[in-house]
Amino acid sequence: MVALRMAPEWDITTWLNTDVPISLASLRGRPIVAAGFQMLCPGCVAETIPQLNRIHRLFPADQLAVIGLHSVFEHHEAMREPSLRAFLHEYGVRFPVGIDRHVTGDPIPTTMRTYGFQGTPTLLLIDADGRLRRQHFGHIPDLQLGAEIMALMRDAALKSVSAADVPDDHGPRCEIGATSC
Secondary structure (H helix, E strand, O other): OOOOEEOOOOOEEEEEOOOOOOOOHHHOOOOEEEEEEOOOOHHHHHHHHHHHHHHHHHOOOOOOEEEEEEOOOOOHHHHOHHHHHHHHHHOOOOOOEEEEOOOOOOOOOHHHHHHOOOOOOEEEEEOOOOEEEEEEEOOOOHHHHHHHHHHHHHHHHHHHOOHHHOOOOOOOOOOOOOOOO
16 A cells, blocks of 8 residues: 555556557546556466556446556566557457656666556556555456445536535425425
8 A cells, every 4th residue: 555645647658459548647537547567478378468458347437537557667578669669459459558758778667667667467446536546566456446446436526516506495305394395
């Protein structure tokens, strides 16, 4: 678990499966499930990618953003963009995937370094206000993750209800002795 703080912006060179670049600011107002992964990471292939695919199919995109962050820290030559495109096609990945930026001479990509990923897979849960609510190295079971996602979605929905939406008298009521309800 991490202390509540604003999620740092991702440093992405290329976005796949989206027509426009994505920023955390562009996703404000809805929770985000993001995962740092590598296409040659066994845990990512066996657990994380299928889980993100399920989440993407289950939740409406206007209520929850599902994002992949291809954060390569090993086998750089084997995991370039053309290979990633083929991987995403073969695994039926339809959610947006950003390729984490590398700085020459540093094997660790910038988003991975900024967030302090221990490795892959790394799950990020970001609330509708852009705060990092959870960062977890490894796999989280579907039921647990689903509960955490629903809590984030509930918080976002409650926040979207403004005082103007609630009548001053708190709606109709039946009072003892009233002639009508």
